[in-house]
């Protein structure tokens with residue numbers, strides 16, 4: 215299923231969320247189309263969860279306009295929630311129920327007949343590779359397993375849109391890859407994915423389109439490749455000088471690339487040809503402890519747009 | 527309610543929060559609690575049976591023989607007949623109130639409500655569901671209590687059957703009150719205030735002395751929610767229907783209604799910010 219031509223299922227105009235005097239989401243505009251995987255990439259506190267909760271119709275919009283399936287969450291919250299699957303940032307599994315009953319009861323909240331719930335629960339536990347834990351309590355499961363149960367639970371109602379708030383934060387690399395694979399399959403089945411993350415590799419892997427979010431605002435929007443192409447030269451040269459001397463070396467390598475960023479632990483030099491930049495550094499007789507040429511990533515885009523790194 | 531609502535919002539629109547008007551699935555909350563508790567349910571019931579048994583037997587053996595008859599609505603009744611319906615009211619209250627204290631955990635640590643509210647369920651469903659659940663639990667205690675009363679000969683006549691729906695009403699009112707209180711609890715330490723408030727109410731609701739013994743402070747009794755339950759059950763047990771029982775029924779329903787509205791507001795504020 216090709217998402218780029220789909221109709222808009224979520225639209226936000228000047229979407230704002232205020233908690234008392236504090237503005238967590240500052241008038242954002244975005245549109246999610248049917249069948250695509252759409253991401254919010256941003257560091258902690260960017261306003262990702264606040265946005266997701268408004269989309270999930272569990273947090274009222276302060277001002278601006280938000281439509282999900284063309285419906286206003288202020289009027290039709292129930293109807294919207296009936297068509298969404300939600301994976302909140304914290305797993306909210308029912309510790310008093312078995313893994314399977316967690317899914318069954320959740321299905322009942324959507325008025326799905328009990329027998330259908332039981333069948334669907336087993337089918338989804340197969341899908342997330344946890345069928346053998348169906349009768350286990352939730353508590354002894356690992357973080358990655360709980361996340362998979364939560365995803366299975368969110369699929370009980372065959373949602374048209376799946377909202378995933380930081381689906382893999384805190385998981386080990388192997389558990390993340392299992393999850394990414396499952397999410398990719400869901401997308402292939404036509405489920406619209408909306409996810410938040412502060413991992414640029416997750417955004418690159420999963421998202422057709424994304425917005426870069428920082429301090430409640432959207433800094434840029436596009437496909438991962440587009441964003442990188444527009445906002446960053448193709449390659450990055452990372453230089454590490456002896457501890458505490460980065461700032462001192464910065465003037466020496468000034469102008470080697472198109473742009474440079476001085477971080478506490480390294481200097482990043484952005485250039486279309488990283489190797490050529492490294493030769494130039496050597497010619498200027500700056501001697502880094504280590505040097506590395508890599509491709510530009512969303513992390514670099516973020517740094518460029520906000521002057522800060524994604525994960526502190 | 528739906529029938530009256532043609533284009534104009536109903537008069538109650540301002541009073542009743544939308545989450546309550548939109549509540550369609552409180553029974554799903556009952557279903558969830560049933561899934562959780564079905565394995566231990568027999569033991570809960572058994573416990574609910576023994577407590578009144580000990581209470582009533584000790585009343586009969588103890589006070590029963592020591593204390594003179596008491597006048598209720600112009601009728602002279604034995605002290606045991608006087609006290610038993612009051613204890614039934616207290617048991618209906620306790621059963622419901624203790625159950626609703628779980629609400630605090632469902633709101634906070636357990637996140638039970640958060641995951642319900644992400645579905646088509648509303649805060650109104652959550653409140654009504656938990657109030658009904660606590661009412662049922664209080665009602666089961668009352669039923670067990672009533673059986674013990676009947677077996678020990680403490681019901682006066684077949685009018686005693688009316689005590690079941692009446693004690694359900696008492697449970698309903700206190701389930702509401704308990705739910706509302708639980709939404710104000712900030713931490714586990716706050717739970718200590720609940721019995722502190724319940725004990726004086728238990729002792730001073732014309733439970734053990736007739737209302738007349740409160741002398742010129744008799745009117746104060748009307749401010750005790752439990753008193754309305756005690757007076758209602760006591761009258762019904764004797765087959766008496768003074769006009770005041772109408773007041774008691776209205777007060778108990780009003781208490782439940784107001785508590786439910788307040789609880790829905792509180793849950794919305796806490797979880798749907």
Ligand SMILES: Nc1ncnc2c1ncn2[C@@H]1O[C@H](COP(=O)(O)OP(=O)(O)O)[C@@H](O)[C@H]1O
Pocket residue numbers: 233236237238256257258259260261262263264265799
């Ligand atoms: N219920 C709340 N009350 C007050 N402030 C909040 C609340 N929820 C979030 N915030 C604040 O809003 C900002 C954005 O939070 P959040 O949306 O959770 O960001 P993210 O998910 O991107 O980490 C943070 O500064 C956070 O402290």
Ligand SMILES: [Mg+2]
Pocket residue numbers: 262263264303379380
């Ligand atoms: Mg978040």
